[in-house]
Amino acid sequence: MPTFKPNLEQYKAFMHVISGRITTRDFDPDYQVPRDHYELILDAARHGPSGANAQPWQYIVVTDKKVKEEISNYFVGEQKRRAQLKMKFPTPNYKGLAAAPGFIVVVSDFRMVRAFPVLKDDNRNLVSSELNEMYIENAERILLQSVAASTMSAHLAAAALGYNVWWVTAIGQEEAQSEMKPLLGIPEDLSVLDIMCFGLPRKEPYKRWKKKLDQIINWNKFDSTHYMSLEQIEDWVKNERHRVMYKDAKNID
Ligand SMILES: Cc1cc2nc3c(=O)[nH]c(=O)nc-3n(C[C@H](O)[C@H](O)[C@H](O)COP(=O)(O)O)c2cc1C
Incomplete structure (x- = not known):
């Protein structure tokens, strides 16, 4: 057996970042994220693994306060809609989004499922059949896992810099997509998957229960x-x- 000396010091430092990645939903609004922090964070995202190495991700850094507010307002509206639908999901206060100093919208292109095992005709169009639906469904999972892997690297990089983070989904619905895309100039074919917020917490954040x-x-x-x-x-x-x-x-x- 080859001798291998695991780098436990490095592991310890890594676990410090991992366990210190804590969600906060209430940021100090006065803090301003320097541009190079966005670059450091997204440089980590760039190294993420992906199915077929397709790297099906785009990250939009939002620094415009008005745009953050509009997105936040959409979420507050969605919160009310969910309450009316009696979904009984303990929705957080999405007003906190508008005050998040770090704000990155995560975008993907589901047409990239073509990079994964799916059936295509001679013109490379997706074949529509019951069998192919199964492959497409799996290809979509590959795509989502890929973007999540990259996004997680970004969250960990933010945590490594000393920020608290907030991973916000709840925007998959068609309606949310159509509200958000024009605000950010996102082409119709692409999808907004989630928003990554980060910054300094207004109150001391707490570690949540982990299995x-x-x-x-x-x-x-x-x-x-x-x-x-x-x-x-x-x-x-x-x-x-x-x-x-x-x-x-x-x-x-
Ligand atoms: C895929 C995913 C989706 C999430 N969506 C939301 C969301 O829409 N809104 C929200 O407030 N938090 C969301 N979160 C944050 C979780 O609620 C949070 O990570 C969880 O409660 C564990 O807390 P921790 O991040 O401090 O470990 C999401 C997290 C992940 C990974």
Whole structure:
């Protein structure tokens, strides 16, 4: 067996960044992110792995206060819509978006699924068939995992610089897309996947509950004690979810 000396010092420093990546939803609005911090953060995103090395990501740095406000207003509206639809999701206060000093919109192009295993006709058009739907669905998963891998590198880079972060999705719907794209000059064919906010927290942020290692690690085969029945999942969503999402959450029932 070749001798290998793991770099535990490096691992320790890396884990310090990993465990210090903490979400905050309330930033100090007076802080201004220097331009080179955006570059350092997105340089980390650039190194992300991706299916077929397709790198299907674009990052839009938003520094314009008005644009941030408009996006934030959209989210506040969405918050109200969800309440009306009785979705019972403990939605945070999206007003915090407008005050986020660091603001990056994550964009992808679903047409890039063509880079992954899908059926195409002679003119390279996607074949529409039941069989191909299965491949396309998987290709979309590959695309989303790729963008998430790159985005995570950006979040970790921000954490390494000492920032708190906020990963905001909730914008996949057609309506949200059509509101947001013109604001940012995003071509119709592309999709906004999420927003990355970062900055200094207004209040001391807190570390959220994480599963213990033995709750997620499975050796050689799936540990049946880790399996949750649908009933247990529903119970978790009803009774636990709000507690792990927000420290001061009220039970939403
Ligand atoms: C894919 C993904 C989507 C998320 N979407 C939202 C969101 O739409 N709104 C929000 O406030 N937080 C969102 N978050 C942040 C999570 O709520 C947060 O990461 C989680 O509660 C764990 O806290 P931590 O980041 O401090 O470890 C999202 C995180 C991820 C990774």
